[in-house]
Amino acid sequence: MPKTAERMPITKNRLIKNGVYELSFHMPHWAYDARPGQFVHIRIADSCQPLLRRPFSIAGTDAATGEVSVIYRVVGQGTSYLTQLKAGDFIDCLGPLGRPFDLECERPLLVGGGMGLAPLLFLARVLCPRPAEILMGGRTKEELFWTDRFATVCENIHITTDDGSLGQRGVTADVLPALLAAKQFDRIYTCGPHAMMQKVAQSARQLAISCQVSLEEPMACGLGACLSCTCEGQDGKRRKVCTDGPVFWSWEVVL
Amino acid sequence: MPKTAERMPITKNRLIKNGVYELSFHMPHWAYDARPGQFVHIRIADSCQPLLRRPFSIAGTDAATGEVSVIYRVVGQGTSYLTQLKAGDFIDCLGPLGRPFDLECERPLLVGGGMGLAPLLFLARVLCPRPAEILMGGRTKEELFWTDRFATVCENIHITTDDGSLGQRGVTADVLPALLAAKQFDRIYTCGPHAMMQKVAQSARQLAISCQVSLEEPMACGLGACLSCTCEGQDGKRRKVCTDGPVFWSWEVVL
Amino acid sequence: MSRLQVEIAGIQMKTPVMAASGTFGFGLEYGELVDLNQVGAIVVKGTTLKPKPGNAGRRIAETPAGMLNAIGLENPGVDELVAQILPRLAPYDVPVIVNISGNTAEEYGQLASRLDVPGIAALEVNISCPNVKQGGLAFGTQCDSAAAVVSEVKRHSRLPVIVKLSPNVTDIVAVAQAVEAAGADAISLINTLLGMAINIQSRRPVLGNIMGGLSGPAVKPVAVRMVWQVARAVRVPVIGMGGIVTAEDAVEFFLAGARAVAIGTANFVNPRATVQVAEGLENYLASQGLTHISQLVGQVILE
Amino acid sequence: MSRLQVEIAGIQMKTPVMAASGTFGFGLEYGELVDLNQVGAIVVKGTTLKPKPGNAGRRIAETPAGMLNAIGLENPGVDELVAQILPRLAPYDVPVIVNISGNTAEEYGQLASRLDVPGIAALEVNISCPNVKQGGLAFGTQCDSAAAVVSEVKRHSRLPVIVKLSPNVTDIVAVAQAVEAAGADAISLINTLLGMAINIQSRRPVLGNIMGGLSGPAVKPVAVRMVWQVARAVRVPVIGMGGIVTAEDAVEFFLAGARAVAIGTANFVNPRATVQVAEGLENYLASQGLTHISQLVGQVILE
Numbered sequence A, B: 001m002p003k004t005a006e007r008m009p010i011t012k013n014r015l016i017k018n019g020v021y022e023l024s025f026h027m028p029h030w031a032y033d034a035r036p037g038q039f040v041h042i043r044i045a046d047s048c049q050p051l052l053r054r055p056f057s058i059a060g061t062d063a064a065t066g067e068v069s070v071i072y073r074v075v076g077q078g079t080s081y082l083t084q085l086k087a088g089d090f091i092d093c094l095g096p097l098g099r100p101f102d103l104e105c106e107r108p109l110l111v112g113g114g115m116g117l118a119p120l121l122f123l124a125r126v127l128c129p130r131p132a133e134i135l136m137g138g139r140t141k142e143e144l145f146w147t148d149r150f151a152t153v154c155e156n157i158h159i160t161t162d163d164g165s166l167g168q169r170g171v172t173a174d175v176l177p178a179l180l181a182a183k184q185f186d187r188i189y190t191c192g193p194h195a196m197m198q199k200v201a202q203s204a205r206q207l208a209i210s211c212q213v214s215l216e217e218p219m220a221c222g223l224g225a226c227l228s229c230t231c232e233g234q235d236g237k238r239r240k241v242c243t244d245g246p247v248f249w250s251w252e253v254v255l
Numbered sequence C, D: 001m002s003r004l005q006v007e008i009a010g011i012q013m014k015t016p017v018m019a020a021s022g023t024f025g026f027g028l029e030y031g032e033l034v035d036l037n038q039v040g041a042i043v044v045k046g047t048t049l050k051p052k053p054g055n056a057g058r059r060i061a062e063t064p065a066g067m068l069n070a071i072g073l074e075n076p077g078v079d080e081l082v083a084q085i086l087p088r089l090a091p092y093d094v095p096v097i098v099n100i101s102g103n104t105a106e107e108y109g110q111l112a113s114r115l116d117v118p119g120i121a122a123l124e125v126n127i128s129c130p131n132v133k134q135g136g137l138a139f140g141t142q143c144d145s146a147a148a149v150v151s152e153v154k155r156h157s158r159l160p161v162i163v164k165l166s167p168n169v170t171d172i173v174a175v176a177q178a179v180e181a182a183g184a185d186a187i188s189l190i191n192t193l194l195g196m197a198i199n200i201q202s203r204r205p206v207l208g209n210i211m212g213g214l215s216g217p218a219v220k221p222v223a224v225r226m227v228w229q230v231a232r233a234v235r236v237p238v239i240g241m242g243g244i245v246t247a248e249d250a251v252e253f254f255l256a257g258a259r260a261v262a263i264g265t266a267n268f269v270n271p272r273a274t275v276q277v278a279e280g281l282e283n284y285l286a287s288q289g290l291t292h293i294s295q296l297v298g299q300v301i302l303e
């Protein structure tokens, strides 16, 4: 799975909902090679404004069409610029980067929130036909446009919203203990807000369920060279989120 | 004629020939107010890359449609970016700026080369129906796509090209003496390469014909505030090209 | 906009957003585009005893997110300023601050005496211009010469004296403390960073003067850092500048400890920048539930 | 590419385009994307005697046309470098230069002794890191301490010694001359400019370490200026860096007097930058009818 940095033709870049876009580009090699949990590092502009690349998790691949997709939320300058690209434009991507999720499990539970659901979507597709379930949390119903996408790849979808507009009112942590007690999961995957992942990892540890977390840190190189993105390891040694991660076993890192 | 800086809708931005574009935008006030010799100062990007505005002479106005036009050659980053704009996009323009040409004459000769022909085009239109003639020089025939445009507004078009592919082989200075001897011009206007304007001004002085030159200097503010653009005056005092010019009497400045 | 009203070293300003010297002319040039009465203060172009023609050759160059300038203090001299220009600014209700430059400490003193006239709210002592041979930058990089200039100006003026520091130094805090000790009523920073660009076709420096001063967004991180360092180390008010384009940029400077800010290069891009940044500050304060800009000053949280 | 072959202080390089310390890891990280054999030289991440965890909190921030970093010299320490990493670089035909940092002049000496091993082409003495508390920048801003570090390294090493200067000084020429006199075989510059950014929502510094080093295109004019000033004032070769993205940028540095250049931040944007800049230089030389890069060095025309 060699890394490449190339200009790739965009096949789609469209608004899904409330400032969240789906961007696809044509890159057959990656569509075949990339694994859930990996990310691409996208150059936004030819000029130096913005200067650095932006990392986005791979949200899906289509080996038939050779497409690779990411789902991004507009949060600042880089992501705003991205929205201006159209099908047919070219985009400079570096990837596929990072350590993917470990897939050795039988009965996985996915727990995600916000844009953390993007890598979990790709993961859920690849875990099929294993009976994966997903617990997703959001502020309101609007944030959980993801349900349709997960419906086809997960056996069960559990939902919490802060305002109760969809699923149970509250946060994922409120629902998790009951869910873990009810079913015999042998793996938890989590990606989303830091506080959420902390709680998930804690519950997993208590029940001795193996758990993987996917972390985010600002990145410059994405290649393990610049040490912008390191996080603390449980062993006191630092880990690079871009190459040792972004996916870690929950016991590897200090959350 | 108060100056304004506003976002204006682009009505046209198209390639004329070999890296030369015509850009028009809707600004009825300017279409009515602007005078030949004046320029607009265009902000290229919302970001700071490129940072500064770019000055372009007004090449024409259309009071009926409210359009103002500039003709620009792609030479660097700013002008490259400009080509990406389309009708319907908005553009931030500051103008109309600078001292216009003096129009008090009966029998004017215009001498231009390169993009210096842009302000002369607007000038020729406004001088109509006075019997204006134009002498234009270029490297090759391809550079002189201007002839069609001047045909409707000038009585006579004289042409030189370095390679003889159109008009007389040589430069404008080769033709000028004979032209000035043959006809009784009472005014010369010149805009183009520095060496050309120097020679034109010299010929004008010898024959005591009043002459106006239009200068170019790198500009930051365009408003007479930053002193980026000053040139030397004949009286030893410096002149601001953006506000004292860009049009000067040839005896005002050291060429 | 009472949220924004401030007093800096006795200068009353409607907003804490000033126009930086050399980038706003004498203000009048911007009169058609900005309501000058809404600008916090206008710092006019650097003024010298005698008229100065400035540097020959190209004077500006664009650089990534910035620009180099080597104007070389072209100005009509203090006499013309006093006789011709200040009277034209008199009708406006805006503090006018005169930025002064000399070749010797004595010249600074003479300028200060000559500027003891009505219509001037303060002097800004430029000991940091990188574009002139004598004086300028040289004063600003040595603590003792910087202090000597300031004492001389103070001795000859009853006006508040703002001292404008050069960023081209190893220890900005030491220079700031030296000018404070010498009597500066306020400190402004940063002036431009010394830079250079070369045209690779002609192989000549782009600027006639070879080197020039770098300004614009590119320098903002250096400016914020120096404002923060200085504001913690002196008691006099600090006026921050360097790369401010938006109200958000300005907020960074206030949090770092500036009591006012100035807009330089951004005036060229957006002639209404001074007023629009003030409007943006007003909105930011409202959004944060703050009633006065002073509630931001120095409020960066360091744990 | 014989047009580009150079020797700098005894280091033979196929191209004069090096990878700058801290931006290219140990080279290996870029191995899949660039043919390391085509890179002029690899300057590995700053190395200290003991392993260092680096700074806590956020380590980078983006700024207009630049970035701030406060990595804080995270590195595995000299022993691991020698035992684990250098052997993995051995198969490549590329000079490896080790960038070293110490808390005291003695530590620099110890590092130099420890690095008297095969597989190292030169040492680069970092007396200019703004991101560590002791040493680092402090050495680089004082002529005498800079010279002391250099003498100590020279005393303990038979390798060519490149000294990397900090731009955060009043007089870069004085520091350059001091390290030359102390025995530097080459001088590289610039390291990063000290800067700061503040998050206006959280009101905290963006970087965990509060201040960080500014790099990228934003700093290029300052870097070109300093290279020009230093190259005229010393006899040893100068390696220029700061904001180089394209071959055109690199040409500016050669014209200013650099005998080689290094690519830093641009590696993050374009992992092949080192090799592509070299290719671009080759084309530029051909277009100018030049047969060797040395024909550009210091050729800026000043009238």
Ligand SMILES: Cc1cc2nc3c(=O)[nH]c(=O)nc-3n(C[C@H](O)[C@H](O)[C@H](O)COP(=O)(O)OP(=O)(O)OC[C@H]3O[C@@H](n4cnc5c(N)ncnc54)[C@H](O)[C@@H]3O)c2cc1C
Pocket (backbone or CB within 6 Å): A039, A050, A052, A053, A054, A055, A056, A057, A058, A070, A071, A072, A073, A074, A075, A076, A077, A078, A079, A080, A115, A118, A119, A215, A216, A217, A218, A219, A246, D061, D062
């Ligand atoms: C491994 C990884 C995978 C990611 N996957 C996704 C995804 O699938 N969908 C999605 O919407 N977002 C994802 N993100 C976050 C995404 O990278 C940021 O939202 C994006 O970089 C913001 O850029 P901006 O210019 O719009 O924002 P700005 O705030 O203007 O960015 C300024 C700087 O901060 C960095 N930055 C800002 N937010 C983040 C962040 N959350 N994480 C890391 N760096 C940040 C930017 O890269 C940039 O260098 C991922 C981040 C990482 C590290």
Ligand SMILES: Cc1cc2nc3c(=O)[nH]c(=O)nc-3n(C[C@H](O)[C@H](O)[C@H](O)COP(=O)(O)OP(=O)(O)OC[C@H]3O[C@@H](n4cnc5c(N)ncnc54)[C@H](O)[C@@H]3O)c2cc1C
Pocket (backbone or CB within 6 Å): B039, B050, B052, B053, B054, B055, B056, B057, B058, B070, B071, B072, B073, B074, B075, B076, B077, B078, B079, B080, B115, B118, B119, B215, B216, B217, B218, B219, B246, C061, C062
């Ligand atoms: C009063 C005036 C009127 C002009 N009218 C026209 C016109 O009608 N059509 C046209 O094609 N061009 C005209 N120009 C020149 C035009 O402004 C430049 O070609 C343009 O600024 C180049 O920008 P760039 O970013 O593409 O080039 P770059 O070379 O990347 O520009 C770098 C910097 O140099 C400045 N610069 C570059 N070339 C010139 C130049 N010739 N004059 C002044 N500044 C320059 C730019 O403004 C910018 O700040 C005029 C210039 C002036 C001063």
Ligand SMILES: Cc1cc2nc3c(=O)[nH]c(=O)nc-3n(C[C@H](O)[C@H](O)[C@H](O)COP(=O)(O)O)c2cc1C
Pocket (backbone or CB within 6 Å): B220, B226, C020, C021, C022, C023, C045, C046, C047, C069, C071, C073, C099, C126, C129, C164, C190, C191, C192, C214, C215, C216, C217, C219, C241, C242, C243, C244, C262, C263, C264, C265, C266
């Ligand atoms: C064209 C130009 C001319 C300047 N002239 C002066 C001057 O005469 N006196 C002075 O103290 N500063 C002068 N400056 C510096 C600015 O006042 C300001 O300190 C600097 O540009 C940084 O702010 P900015 O990044 O917002 O431009 C000048 C700056 C520019 C760009």
Ligand SMILES: Cc1cc2nc3c(=O)[nH]c(=O)nc-3n(C[C@H](O)[C@H](O)[C@H](O)COP(=O)(O)O)c2cc1C
Pocket (backbone or CB within 6 Å): A226, D020, D021, D022, D023, D045, D046, D047, D069, D071, D073, D099, D126, D129, D164, D190, D191, D192, D214, D215, D216, D217, D219, D241, D242, D243, D244, D262, D263, D264, D265, D266
């Ligand atoms: C993330 C990062 C880490 C760096 N680490 C080091 C280092 O360890 N030692 C050093 O001498 N310079 C270090 N530098 C400075 C660079 O080597 C270089 O001098 C500087 O970034 C300017 O070049 P550029 O603008 O091309 O990046 C680092 C720069 C960056 C951006």
Ligand code: FES
Pocket (backbone or CB within 6 Å): A218, A219, A220, A221, A222, A223, A224, A225, A226, A227, A228, A229, A230, A240, A241, A242, A243
């Ligand atoms: S982003 Fe450079 S090491 Fe991770």
Ligand code: FES
Pocket (backbone or CB within 6 Å): B218, B219, B220, B221, B222, B223, B224, B225, B226, B227, B228, B229, B230, B240, B241, B242, B243
């Ligand atoms: S461009 Fe500013 S004075 Fe002319």
